[in-house]
Amino acid sequence: MTKKLLNKTSTVYLLFSVMLLVVSAPLFYYITNRLYIEETDETLILHKNEFLKYSLPTLTTSEIQNWNKYNRNIKIEPFNNSGNDTIFYKSYYDTLDAEIEPYRELNSSILIEGNPYTYSARVNLVEKEDLMKSIAILFLFIISLFLVGLFVITKRLSVNLWKPFYETLNQIEKFEIDKSNQPNFIETNIEEFNRLNKSIEKLIKKNTLIYHSQREFVENAAHELQTPLAVFQAKIDTLIQNADFTQEQYKMLSSLNDSVSRLNRLNKNLLLLSKMENDIYNEKQTINLNKAIEKHFDFFTEQAKAKYLIIKTDMKEAVTVKSNPVLAEILISNLFLNAIRHNVSGGKVLVTLSNHSLTFSNTGQLQLLGADKLFNRFSKSNPSEQGNGLGLAIIKKIAELNKWKISYSFTNNLHSFSLAF
Amino acid sequence: MKLLLIEDEQELANSIQTYLKGNSFVCEVVINTRSAIDKISTYDYDCILLDLMLPDGNGFEILKELKRQSKTEGVIIISAKETLETRLEGLQMGADDYLTKPFHLSELLVRIQALIRRKNFKGNNVVSYKEIEIDTLSKTIKVKGRKIDITKKEIDLLLFLIGNENRVLPKSAIAEHLSGDMADMLDNHYFVYAHIKNLKNKLKDAGCSDYIKTVYGLGYKWQND
Numbered sequence: 069m070t071k072k073l074l075n076k077t078s079t080v081y082l083l084f085s086v087m088l089l090v091v092s093a094p095l096f097y098y099i100t101n102r103l104y105i106e107e108t109d110e111t112l113i114l115h116k117n118e119f120l121k122y123s124l125p126t127l128t129t130s131e132i133q134n135w136n137k138y139n140r141n142i143k144i145e146p147f148n149n150s151g152n153d154t155i156f157y158k159s160y161y162d163t164l165d166a167e168i169e170p171y172r173e174l175n176s177s178i179l180i181e182g183n184p185y186t187y188s189a190r191v192n193l194v195e196k197e198d199l200m201k202s203i204a205i206l207f208l209f210i211i212s213l214f215l216v217g218l219f220v221i222t223k224r225l226s227v228n229l230w231k232p233f234y235e236t237l238n239q240i241e242k243f244e245i246d247k248s249n250q251p252n253f254i255e256t257n258i259e260e261f262n263r264l265n266k267s268i269e270k271l272i273k274k275n276t277l278i279y280h281s282q283r284e285f286v287e288n289a290a291h292e293l294q295t296p297l298a299v300f301q302a303k304i305d306t307l308i309q310n311a312d313f314t315q316e317q318y319k320m321l322s323s324l325n326d327s328v329s330r331l332n333r334l335n336k337n338l339l340l341l342s343k344m345e346n347d348i349y350n351e352k353q354t355i356n357l358n359k360a361i362e363k364h365f366d367f368f369t370e371q372a373k374a375k376y377l378i379i380k381t382d383m384k385e386a387v388t389v390k391s392n393p394v395l396a397e398i399l400i401s402n403l404f405l406n407a408i409r410h411n412v413s414g415g416k417v418l419v420t421l422s423n424h425s426l427t428f429s430n431t432g433q434l435q436l437l438g439a440d441k442l443f444n445r446f447s448k449s450n451p452s453e454q455g456n457g458l459g460l461a462i463i464k465k466i467a468e469l470n471k472w473k474i475s476y477s478f479t480n481n482l483h484s485f486s487l488a489f
Numbered sequence: 490m491k492l493l494l495i496e497d498e499q500e501l502a503n504s505i506q507t508y509l510k511g512n513s514f515v516c517e518v519v520i521n522t523r524s525a526i527d528k529i530s531t532y533d534y535d536c537i538l539l540d541l542m543l544p545d546g547n548g549f550e551i552l553k554e555l556k557r558q559s560k561t562e563g564v565i566i567i568s569a570k571e572t573l574e575t576r577l578e579g580l581q582m583g584a585d586d587y588l589t590k591p592f593h594l595s596e597l598l599v600r601i602q603a604l605i606r607r608k609n610f611k612g613n614n615v616v617s618y619k620e621i622e623i624d625t626l627s628k629t630i631k632v633k634g635r636k637i638d639i640t641k642k643e644i645d646l647l648l649f650l651i652g653n654e655n656r657v658l659p660k661s662a663i664a665e666h667l668s669g670d671m672a673d674m675l676d677n678h679y680f681v682y683a684h685i686k687n688l689k690n691k692l693k694d695a696g697c698s699d700y701i702k703t704v705y706g707l708g709y710k711w712q713n714d
Binding site: 304 | 498501504505507508569570571572573589590591592593594595656657659661662665668679680683705707
């Protein structure tokens with residue numbers, strides 16, 4: 069599964085924040101608790117030392133009862149062999165609040181007038197709980213604020229930071245090598261992105277150059293071939309006028325003549341393709357497809373006779389499209405030719421024209437054609453066939469120029485080429 | 490009939506010259522713009538065949554020169570360049586026809602004939618061959634004075650055959666002539682065969698002699714023997 073870059077960083081931040089919260093909350097509680105207890109213990113020891121220094125020397129056994137009466141938290145109790153100072157937790161029932169409350173208590177042995185007693189001082193820990201609660205809430209609030217802030221800032225920052233990247237991405241997505249819209253990258257103040265843009269620019273320039281020189285080569289080659297082909301054709305035309313040929317020689321001449329015709333057609337189609345690539349046919353008009361189909365209908369019906377084909381049409385009235393008229397004509401005749409050429413004897417051709425599509429279906433070999441290479445130049449399903457392998461490439465190119473979608477399917481033993489406009 | 494062929498490809502020029510010679514055409518060849526302009530300034534021609542790409546300039550200059558001198562020669566451009574623009578430009582500048590290389594010599598010949606017919610015999614568009622009379626304008630045929638029922642394509646074929654009298658016409662040339670831009674033919678052997686057969690039958694039914702001869706493996710020939 070792919071995610072957007074920014075979502076990916078945000079997710080990581082979010083995960084980190086949650087983890088931090090989960091781990092830090094108990095840790096924080098533990099540490100604060102410990103610190104509080106330490107402070108409490110120190111207070112208890114301080115109180116004890118004060119007692120030992122200021123109260124104990126003057127205290128008499130008879131005053132113990134009074135002492136205990138006025139001191140709620142420091143009491144002198146009968147000796148219970150507590151030994152050295154011991155500090156521990158203990159709960160007392162608080163009559164005022166009517167509940168059991170936790171205390172921290174220090175017990176210590178003291179001598180009053182030579183008799184052993186136990187010094188017992190305690191500190192109520194209820195305050196601690198409140199304090200802890202407040203601290204925890206505050207802590208959570210601050211840390212949440214911090215994380216949310218961090219999250220928002222990084223998100224904003226990332227969006228800004230990655231903006232040039234997304235712009236570059238958009239430009240590359242829009243780029244088509246056979247169109248003249250060169251991408252125009254905006255200079256950024258981030259070195260890496262500038263490097264990226266520069267490399268892409270270089271790559272595109274180089275590839276465009278190669279593409280253009282290749283295109284030029286095809287065009288020049290096709291053009292340059294015209295003249296020698298013309299000489300070839302003219303020589304054959306002159307040669308066959310010679311009356312005294314043997315049958316063998318006639319056969320040879322005939323195949324020579326067929327070959328030069330094929331060469332001529334091939335060259336014409338190559339020229340047509342390179343002309344289309346050079347945007348020579350960019351002028352568009354409104355074309356009535358019904359008329360365009362009907363115009364050549366007789367011709368193709370005639371062509372279909374050799375194979376005893378039946379051509380059927382199913383056309384809606386007056387379907388118009390925007391296209392170059394020359395190309396529209398070439399498109400239709402190529403679709404017809406394709407449907408007739410790859411047909412079987414006694415088969416049929418179906419032409420369906422609706423408001424948004426034109427489909428040519430034909431009988432033919434009983435299997436799906438390799439759809440991936442079908443529209444490539446010189447891709448032939450059967451190498452021995454008559455066609456030059458450019459027909460479908462031309463159809464595709466014309467569809468592309470008109471921004472129509474071409475598709476191929478094989479259903480009910482019919483090969484269908486469909487144009488959606 | 491006098492023709493001027495302006496073509497720098499010597500071999501092609503030779504073939505055209507040879508092919509046209511048989512049809513009472515006198516064909517002069519020049520290989521550049523300069524000598525072409527010399528020729529057209531000095532002589533009158535029935536038709537000029539003009540290649541656009543010449544070593545010392547563009548064929549359009551010759552068209553301009555013809556216009557400047559108010560010459561009315563028919564011009565057929567024969568060019569390897571085939572874009573709609575050059576075609577339109579050529580026709581706008583006074584050329585009468587445009588033939589893209591490579592072409593069949595038989596095609597060139599009938600184009601020349603058609604052009605000369607248009608230029609020279611204003612109002613009279615009848616091509617005759619023995620008992621056959623073809624009105625190229627109204628597209629009708631009379632055999633021995635009687636009109637026969639015939640399609641436009643068959644008239645086209647007949648004109649092509651008669652125009653190339655005594656010449657072997659390969660099936661590909663006939664097919665290309667009949668289908669025009671639809672050069673990417675399927676089974677032109679059958680296509681041509683069917684048309685020839687129909688034409689033959691129609692002429693025969695009208696009592697016409699059989700002038701269409703089959704040339705083994707290659708094509709057909711219009712011949713009177």
